[in-house]
């Protein structure tokens with residue numbers, strides 16, 4: 001190909017790229033393009049695309065509000081000083097598009113949610129529960145293995161609760177109901193903005209047997225101190 005022809009081909013391609021721009025009048029489509037272009041996919045997975053080094057974002061629009069997403073993307077370190085997610089110093093328009101794209105992620109990018117495959121259904125409940133904990137994104141608020149440590153505003157202790165001791169305070173049934181119905185944290189200071197992170201109503205996303213698997217997993221995190229002491233009581 002001679003230079004002139006190559007240039008013409010290049011110009012035509014560039015022109016068609018320009019002409020194609022109006023297709024992206026949809027903020028969600030622009031957000032999707034930027035999510036790939038900015039390299040968010042190096043740390044996050046949506047559907048089967050990307051790397052799940054940070055939280056899987058396939059359900060992020062269910063668990064996090066647009067207001068919180070906007071604030072997080074503005075400066076992750078302002079919310080969580082210890083985060084390894086970089087500040088991308090995004091332009092306001094780019095951030096708005098990413099928020100639109102992320103808010104639209106309600107699980108539809110999965111043909112079948114990972115915990116609904118036949119193989120996953122055949123797992124022991126504790127293992128399946130752990131899978132749901134990670135893939136549905138409990139981990140994004142309650143930390144690895146429910147260890148906690150993630151911030152919330154205007155709540156006692158400033159943190160989302162850890163889940164390693166739920167076996168001490170909940171029966172299986174109570175825990176199931178808690179996960180199903182979610183909760184709005186109580187503000188410690190009524191004059192300050194309400195907590196931005198709430199416990200989602202998982203009954204809208206997860207089936208009853210899936211919540212049971214989560215209960216089995218959470219109950220396995222820390223043995224019941226009551227059953228420990230009653231075991232020793234019985235052991236005389």
Ligand code: HEC
Pocket residue numbers: 035038039040041042043044053054055056057060063064069072073080082083084085086088098102137140141
């Ligand atoms: C170097 C890896 C890395 C990159 C790159 C990265 N993130 Fe993150 N991101 C994380 C980690 C890790 C967390 C979890 C919070 C934490 O552990 O501090 C997170 C958390 C998030 C959350 C909240 C997750 C949830 O489930 O509630 C969103 C939303 C998010 N990132 C979006 C993005 C977007 C959009 C980009 C690209 C502009 C991006 N991230 C790039 C590592 C990364």
Ligand code: HEC
Pocket residue numbers: 063064132133136137138139140141142152160161162163166175178179183184185186197198199200202214
């Ligand atoms: C968007 C963040 C977020 C996600 C995702 C999330 N939670 Fe929560 N969770 C919270 C908050 C905030 C609370 C505290 C609610 C309150 O103060 O009443 C909470 C409370 C709980 C509690 C009660 C803890 C206690 O100490 O009494 C359980 C159990 C729980 N979550 C389980 C789960 C499970 C299982 C999942 C995944 C299916 C999940 N959470 C996903 C934010 C979240």
